[in-house]
Amino acid sequence: MLRKNRLFTPGPTPLLPAAQAAMASFSAHHRTADFRALFTRVLADLKEFIGTQNDVIVTVSSGTGMMEASVSNLTSPGDKVLVLSAGTFGERWIGITKAFKCNVDVLSAPYGRTFSFDEIRARLTPDVRTVFVQATESSTGTRHDIEGIAKIVRGNSDDTLLIVDAITGLGTTHLDVDGWGIDVIIGGSQKALMIPPGLAYCAVSDRAWQRMETTSSPRFYFDLRKERKAAAKGEAAYTPATSLYAALGAALDFIRRAGNGNLSDGRAMLVDNAELCAEMTRVAVRALGLKLFSASSGAALTAIHSPQGIDSGQIIKEFRESFDAVIANGQGEMKGRIFRIAHIGYYDYLDTIGILGALEHVLARCTATPVEYGAAVRAAQEVYARVSSGKRQLIEA
Amino acid sequence: MLRKNRLFTPGPTPLLPAAQAAMASFSAHHRTADFRALFTRVLADLKEFIGTQNDVIVTVSSGTGMMEASVSNLTSPGDKVLVLSAGTFGERWIGITKAFKCNVDVLSAPYGRTFSFDEIRARLTPDVRTVFVQATESSTGTRHDIEGIAKIVRGNSDDTLLIVDAITGLGTTHLDVDGWGIDVIIGGSQKALMIPPGLAYCAVSDRAWQRMETTSSPRFYFDLRKERKAAAKGEAAYTPATSLYAALGAALDFIRRAGNGNLSDGRAMLVDNAELCAEMTRVAVRALGLKLFSASSGAALTAIHSPQGIDSGQIIKEFRESFDAVIANGQGEMKGRIFRIAHIGYYDYLDTIGILGALEHVLARCTATPVEYGAAVRAAQEVYARVSSGKRQLIEA
Numbered sequence: 001m002l003r004k005n006r007l008f009t010p011g012p013t014p015l016l017p018a019a020q021a022a023m024a025s026f027s028a029h030h031r032t033a034d035f036r037a038l039f040t041r042v043l044a045d046l047k048e049f050i051g052t053q054n055d056v057i058v059t060v061s062s063g064t065g066m067m068e069a070s071v072s073n074l075t076s077p078g079d080k081v082l083v084l085s086a087g088t089f090g091e092r093w094i095g096i097t098k099a100f101k102c103n104v105d106v107l108s109a110p111y112g113r114t115f116s117f118d119e120i121r122a123r124l125t126p127d128v129r130t131v132f133v134q135a136t137e138s139s140t141g142t143r144h145d146i147e148g149i150a151k152i153v154r155g156n157s158d159d160t161l162l163i164v165d166a167i168t169g170l171g172t173t174h175l176d177v178d179g180w181g182i183d184v185i186i187g188g189s190q191k192a193l194m195i196p197p198g199l200a201y202c203a204v205s206d207r208a209w210q211r212m213e214t215t216s217s218p219r220f221y222f223d224l225r226k227e228r229k230a231a232a233k234g235e236a237a238y239t240p241a242t243s244l245y246a247a248l249g250a251a252l253d254f255i256r257r258a259g260n261g262n263l264s265d266g267r268a269m270l271v272d273n274a275e276l277c278a279e280m281t282r283v284a285v286r287a288l289g290l291k292l293f294s295a296s297s298g299a300a301l302t303a304i305h306s307p308q309g310i311d312s313g314q315i316i317k318e319f320r321e322s323f324d325a326v327i328a329n330g331q332g333e334m335k336g337r338i339f340r341i342a343h344i345g346y347y348d349y350l351d352t353i354g355i356l357g358a359l360e361h362v363l364a365r366c367t368a369t370p371v372e373y374g375a376a377v378r379a380a381q382e383v384y385a386r387v388s389s390g391k392r393q394l395i396e397a
Numbered sequence: 398m399l400r401k402n403r404l405f406t407p408g409p410t411p412l413l414p415a416a417q418a419a420m421a422s423f424s425a426h427h428r429t430a431d432f433r434a435l436f437t438r439v440l441a442d443l444k445e446f447i448g449t450q451n452d453v454i455v456t457v458s459s460g461t462g463m464m465e466a467s468v469s470n471l472t473s474p475g476d477k478v479l480v481l482s483a484g485t486f487g488e489r490w491i492g493i494t495k496a497f498k499c500n501v502d503v504l505s506a507p508y509g510r511t512f513s514f515d516e517i518r519a520r521l522t523p524d525v526r527t528v529f530v531q532a533t534e535s536s537t538g539t540r541h542d543i544e545g546i547a548k549i550v551r552g553n554s555d556d557t558l559l560i561v562d563a564i565t566g567l568g569t570t571h572l573d574v575d576g577w578g579i580d581v582i583i584g585g586s587q588k589a590l591m592i593p594p595g596l597a598y599c600a601v602s603d604r605a606w607q608r609m610e611t612t613s614s615p616r617f618y619f620d621l622r623k624e625r626k627a628a629a630k631g632e633a634a635y636t637p638a639t640s641l642y643a644a645l646g647a648a649l650d651f652i653r654r655a656g657n658g659n660l661s662d663g664r665a666m667l668v669d670n671a672e673l674c675a676e677m678t679r680v681a682v683r684a685l686g687l688k689l690f691s692a693s694s695g696a697a698l699t700a701i702h703s704p705q706g707i708d709s710g711q712i713i714k715e716f717r718e719s720f721d722a723v724i725a726n727g728q729g730e731m732k733g734r735i736f737r738i739a740h741i742g743y744y745d746y747l748d749t750i751g752i753l754g755a756l757e758h759v760l761a762r763c764t765a766t767p768v769e770y771g772a773a774v775r776a777a778q779e780v781y782a783r784v785s786s787g788k789r790q791l792i793e794a
Contacts, residue, residue, distance in 0.1 A: 001785065002655075002670045004745045024421050258399075273399045322785070323746055348401045349720055350751025357750035357778060364782065373778040378771025381754060385761065385770065388398065388719070 003324035008355055010138045010168050010301040010328060013345035016194035018254055019247040023195070026246030035242060036234030038249055043231060045252040046201055048263035049193075050170065050185060052177040054203040057227045060241045063167040063188035066200035068096050069222035070163045070184045074130055074208060076216040077101035081130045082123055084115050084149070088139035088331040089165060093132040100217045102130075111334060112140045112294045112303070120152050130161040135169025135185075136298040139331045141340060143173055143298030150180035161208055167191055167200075168300040171267055172274040172344050183208040191300075192270050194254075194346045195247040204228075270345070274299035277343035277352045280383045284356045284376035288363060293338045301342040303330070307367050312339040318362045325358055349384060356380050400721035405752055407535045407565050407698040407725060410742035413591040415651055416644040420592070423643035432639060433631030435646055440628060442649040443598055445660035446590075447567065447582060449574040451600040454624045457638045460564040460585035463597035465493050466619035467560045467581045471527060471605060473613040474498035478527045479520055481512050481546070485536035485728040486562060490529040497614045499527075508731055509537045509691045509700070517549050527558040532566025532582075533695040536728045538737060540570055540695030547577035558605055564588055564597075565697040568664055569671040569741050580605040588697075589667050591651075591743045592644040601625075667742070671696035674740035674749045677780045681753045681773035685760060690735045698739040700727070704764050709736040715759045722755055746781060753777050 007014050028034045046056045059066055075081060081102045083093045086109035097104045107123050109115045124131070131153050136143050146164055153162045161183040166175060170185070171192020177185050182205070189199035204224060212225055221238065230237040252263065259266025278299040282292060285304050293303035306312035312329055313336055319325045328340040341355060356376045364371040404411050425431045443453045456463055472478060478499045480490045483506035494501045504520050506512045521528070528550050533540050543561055550559045558580040563572060567582070568589020574582050579602070586596035601621060609622055618635065627634040649660065656663025675696040679689060682701050690700035703709035709726055710733055716722045725737040738752060753773045761768040 001673055001781075002666070002743065002745050004743075004747070006745075006747060021421070024418070269399075276398055325747070346399065346401075348399045348403075349755060350401070350403060350722070350748065353754035353774070354747025354751040357754075357774060358746060360778060361782060361785075372775075373782065374771035374775025377750070377754060377774045378769075381757060381770040384398070385758060388758075 006323065006325040006355070008325055008327045008341050010191070010340065010342040010344055011188065012190040012197055013192075013194060013342060014347065015196065016251050016254055016346055019195045019250040022250035023243045023247040026243050028242060030236070030240050030242050035245070038245055039231075039236065039240065040234045042245055042248050042252065045249075045256070045263060047203065049252060049255060049267055050177055050187070050203050051175070051264050051267065052185070052203040054178065054205050055209075055228055055231070056201055056203045057224050057231065058199055058201045058236070058240075059222060059227065060198060060238070061200050061222070062197060063165070063186060063200045064092065065222065066186045066188075066202050067092060067165055069219070069224055070186060070202065071096045071100050071102070072217045072219035072222055073212050073224045074161060074163065074184070074215055075100055075102050076214075078103055079129045080105065080127050081132060082107060082128045084120065084131065084133040084144070085109075086113060086115065086140065086142060086144070087111055087134070087137040089134050089137055091332070093165070097132065112142060114142055114144045114296050115149070117148055117152060120149060124152060124156045124160070126157050128156070128160055130163060132163045133165070135164050135166035135173055135175060136300045138168045138300060139334065140294050141297050141301045141303035142294040143169075143296055146175060146182070147180055150182060154181045158207070161211060168344055169298070171270045172300040173298055174268075174271060177203060181205070189244060189248060192274075192345050193248060193251050195244060195251050198241050198244045199248060271299065273347070274343045276384070276387055277347050278302055279387075280352050280380035281341055281343065281356065283379040283383050284359070287375045287379035288360065288371065289369070300344045301328070301340050303338045303340045305338055306336070307363070307369070310366055311336045314366050315339045315362055318365055319358065322361065322365070323358045325355060353377055353380060403720065403722040403748075403752070405722055405724045405738050407588070407737065407739040407741055408585065409587040409594055410589075410591060410739060411744065412593065413648050413651055413743055416592045416647040419647035420640045420644040423640050425639060427633070427637050427639050432642075435642055436633065436637065437631045439642055439645050439649065442646075442653070442660060444600065446649060446652060446664055447574055447584070447600050448572070448661050448664065449582070449600040451575065451602050452606075452625055452628070453598055453600050454621050454628065455596055455598045455633070455637075456619060456624065457595060457635070458597050458619070459594060460562070460583060460597045461489065462619065463583045463585075463599050464489060464562055466616070466621055467583060467599065468493045468497050468499070469614045469616035469619055470609050470621045471558060471560065471581070471612055472497055472499050473611075475500055476526045477502065477524050478529060479504060479525045481517065481528065481530040481541070482506075483511060483537065483539060483541070484508055484531070484534040486531050486534055488729070490562070494529065509539060511539055511541045511693050512546070514545055514549060517546060521549060521553045521557070523554050525553070525557055527560060529560045530562070532561050532563035532570055532572060533697045535565045535697060536731065537691050538694050538698045538700035539691040540566075540693055543572060543579070544577055547579060551578045555604070558608060565741055566695070568667045569697040570695055571668060574600060578602070586641060586645060589671075589742050590645060590648050592641060592648050595638050595641045596645060668696065670744070671740045673781070673784055674744050675699055676784075677749050677777035678738055678740065678753065680776040680780050681756070684772045684776035685757065685768065686766070697741045698725070698737050700735045700737045702735055703733070704760070704766070707763055708733045711763050712736045712759055715762055716755065719758065719762070720755045722752060750774055750777060
């Protein structure tokens with residue numbers, strides 16, 4: 001059977017056609033009025049998409065580049081920082097803060113779980129200058145309670161910064177950035193924004209901009225103050241990835257249309273969409289007798305235990321070979337034990353039902369257990385029918 | 398929920414991404430060596446795709462334009478012609494042959510049925526100069542037995558031409574053009590070739606080229622001999638739709654790759670793919686208690702009776718509003734009575750299972766009958782599991 005390349009990975013995610021078209025046709029030079037207009041509009045739209053009054057900075061980098069920027073701009077060697085880590089991306093915070101010679105305290109939660117508020121309170125001594133956490137830990141599918149964590153951090157000291165990696169969190173979970181007092185929130189282009197990798201973005205609070213005046217960690221390419229200064233003139237400090245800006249402009253236009261002219265409503269609809277895809281997937285997975293890996297699954301992706309005795313690599317291989325569908329293996333020590341199906345970004349009903357139907361064939365081929373065809377799909381359909389009966393949401397591509 | 402625009406119509410069909418990219422980036426002028434090379438390659442590839450040694454002609458037109466070309470080039474006013482008609486597209490042959498003042502005999506079969514060989518034999522007197530028929534009647538989903546019809550025509554007289562509209566037949570049904578003695582076979586770009594509308598093509602037998610020397614119907618734009626002469630120099634007689642040629646070149650490359658370097662094997666794989674999508678759809682439709690409209694359904698599309706008391710327009714509206722999925726209503730007097738789901742071209746497992754899942758919700762919303770979610774999908778999955786267990790076909794986009 002014909003097989004279309006199908007991404008069900010938590011980034012890169014399926015591309016928005018309007019963004020592909022914009023990207024393919026864009027060729028303006030970056031030091032021109034045309035590009036400055038696009039650049040300025042994209043930055044303003046990103047503020048609205050994130051839902052913040054804080055200044056937004058975009059870098060040509062992966063999300064990890066912006067994670068590094070938040071460390072190199074906001075810490076000095078020897079700073080006491082607290083990293084909340086419950087997976088591979090939490091461990092990335094540890095790696096970066098150590099590389100920049102912070103005095104790193106780590107509060108770990110087991111993979112697939114989130115943090116105890118009491119333990120956070122116990123670790124959050126007044127001398128902790130910065131707290132680093134994920135909104136969604138993409139390696140396990142776990143959503144952390146950023147509202148609750150922010151309350152604790154803000155209650156600690158006005159001097160403690162909260163840095164949130166929301167690379168898979170933005171557009172899959174509600175985040176009141178300014179209301180909760182998040183000092184830096186980080187996103188990436190290849191996630192809910194439905195465009196290719198290559199751009200990362202963040203919103204920076206006044207408190208964090210002030211901190212940058214005193215920090216001494218080395219930075220040059222990722223110097224956020226330099227980018228802020230350039231952005232005030234409608235430019236990037238260094239050569240921007242022009243075609244990706246064009247794609248981003250088109251994606252933000254799409255999200256605004258989906259929100260009937262309002263980018264934050266468009267973002268809320270993306271969150272609702274991911275929530276529905278995730279709920280359909282969770283009930284389908286349970287209907288097949290499989291177990292979810294995370295105790296508090298978010299909507300960005302669903303992590304699923306591989307069936308007893310089956311390396312999850314086999315599941316992933318079978319998806320690829322039979323359906324050209326790319327789903328994600330576990331990372332680090334979870335490799336081989338779990339597989340992950342993403343819901344972040346550009347997925348509709350047909351995609352979701354299609355991949356769940358495919359999952360039934362994959363299990364039938366990989367395991368000795370007989371699979372009742374249609375069981376997972378039916379469970380997902382019942383969720384869809386219930387949710388969509390009340391309202392018919394109109395997000396058109 | 399987010400809704401992607403999903404075409405399930407028997408043309409235009411979903412676009413091949415590689416063809417979209419080729420189309421978007423192409424800008425060569427048509428009177429250049431670059432375009433001549435593309436033009437010549439596309440014509441040679443189309444011969445291999447059709448599976449013929451006959452010369453192929455491409456026109457900038459819809460398929461109907463090429464139907465007209467076959468009439469205006471191959472008939473003279475007063476010619477006795479036989480039209481085999483069993484639907485809207487059979488009726489189009491009647492309209493065109495009458496417009497060109499042929500002496501038209503019509504053998505009709507009821508909508509949804511095909512022709513009796515005995516009746517064809519009875520009508521096929523030696524003075525019939527040309528026979529017109531569809532390979533697949535797209536308005537009803539019916540496949541006609543072109544091999545059997547060709548045998549009768551070839552047995553009638555060497556002077557009787559057989560003209561086959563295979564606009565939805567090419568790439569969904571096996572056609573041995575030269576072996577069966579089809580004089581003109583007609584295709585369109587927006588069908589199995591997976592590119593937008595705008596190009597039509599045909600292969601013309603030596604017998605038909607000879608007939609053109611003596612026919613007197615008026616023609617200018619569609620003068621096939623003029624196009625043949627221009628094609629020998631790598632050109633079109635009039636300005637060709639350059640970007641569509643670029644798309645066609647990319648589509649034919651894709652089909653060749655799908656056939657491991659062989660275009661006719663690639664075409665056979667497209668036929669197998671459509672057959673599997675069609676079989677999955679037929680069993681799913683029956684599992685829902687719905688009835689097929691055609692007594693001999695082809696693989697291009699499936700026509701389905703609307704449930705008792707429901708105008709099929711409601712079904713179509715519900716598909717569009719809930720899923721942004723476009724399926725086809727009946728045409729002419731079948732409008733409101735049937736709906737049609739296409740399988741021609743670029744569809745994979747996920748598309749097929751997705752639209753069948755959607756069909757269950759559409760029925761649940763449009764009818765009073767309770768729908769057992771998953772029943773249609775399960776029936777389709779069982780077909781897929783049976784067919785795909787033996788071989789794993791590798792057609793990659």
